[in-house]
Amino acid sequence: MDYDSFLDFYRDVIDNTAIKTFTLAQELYELYRMSYFMCNWEKNPLFFDDGTYDGFSALSMALGMKDAGSKGILISVDNYGSNGYQYDGIGLDGVKRECSKYPELIKYIDFIKSDDLNYIRTLSSNSLSFAFIDSWHEYDHVKKTLLAITPKMKSNLSMLCGHDYSWSECGVVRAVDGWREVNKTKLWAFGNSIYSIWYSVIREKQ
Numbered sequence: 001m002d003y004d005s006f007l008d009f010y011r012d013v014i015d016n017t018a019i020k021t022f023t024l025a026q027e028l029y030e031l032y033r034m035s036y037f038m039c040n041w042e043k044n045p046l047f048f049d050d051g052t053y054d055g056f057s058a059l060s061m062a063l064g065m066k067d068a069g070s071k072g073i074l075i076s077v078d079n080y081g082s083n084g085y086q087y088d089g090i091g092l093d094g095v096k097r098e099c100s101k102y103p104e105l106i107k108y109i110d111f112i113k114s115d116d117l118n119y120i121r122t123l124s125s126n127s128l129s130f131a132f133i134d135s136w137h138e139y140d141h142v143k144k145t146l147l148a149i150t151p152k153m154k155s156n157l158s159m160l161c162g163h164d165y166s167w168s169e170c171g172v173v174r175a176v177d178g179w180r181e182v183n184k185t186k187l188w189a190f191g192n193s194i195y196s197i198w199y200s201v202i203r204e205k206q
């Protein structure tokens with residue numbers, strides 16, 4: 001799907017649902033493309049969306065899965081404000097209701113109410129093909145998230161990425177740069193877009 005077609009989807013969500021997002025349309029398109037790419041690599045992947053908010057990142061990832069003909073599953077986790085984070089979204093019931101306006105996308109998504117670190121600890125090692133980190137942006141939390149999720153990423157090939165790699169006062173840049181330094185032997189590629197998505201391709205040397 002080209003960017004113009006993605007924008008039609010983006011506008012449809014904004015115009016016809018209660019879903020809001022802090023993530024730019026260009027960034028959601030990047031998420032779509034990375035998701036599509038990973039589904040072409042692996043047909044039954046497990047994807048992870050850390051920080052559902054109203055579900056827009058999850059829908060964009062699911063669109064990539066659909067367009068690639070994937071049989072994968074996307075787990076989208078949010079604690080919906082139960083840790084004191086100022087959540088002002090539509091809540092888990094609202095997310096399920098609004099995203100079900102896209103039945104061909106929601107069928108990929110399992111929306112779960114949980115603290116992200118607690119949920120990540122339940123995942124099997126070497127199980128995730130793709131993960132997008134966009135929950136609490138405070139340095140310690142991003143650092144702990146990256147530490148917890150790295151062993152869960154598939155070491156033969158997976159993509160780990162996140163939002164707000166520009167928001168240095170909140171700690172995302174420092175946490176991601178520290179993680180990158182420690183894990184450099186596992187990284188095949190690392191980059192950041194002209195917007196604020198950072199991404200890495202994990203491929204450990206065999």
Ligand SMILES: C[S@@+](CC[C@H](N)C(=O)[O-])C[C@H]1O[C@@H](n2cnc3c(N)ncnc32)[C@H](O)[C@@H]1O
Nearest residue numbers: 021023051053056057078079115116134135136
């Ligand atoms: C920036 S928003 C996510 C935006 C979403 N990815 C999008 O593209 O529309 C961050 C979300 O992370 C959630 N969050 C914050 N701390 C969390 C935690 N410890 N565990 C799970 N979710 C958390 C918040 O409730 C909020 O909905």
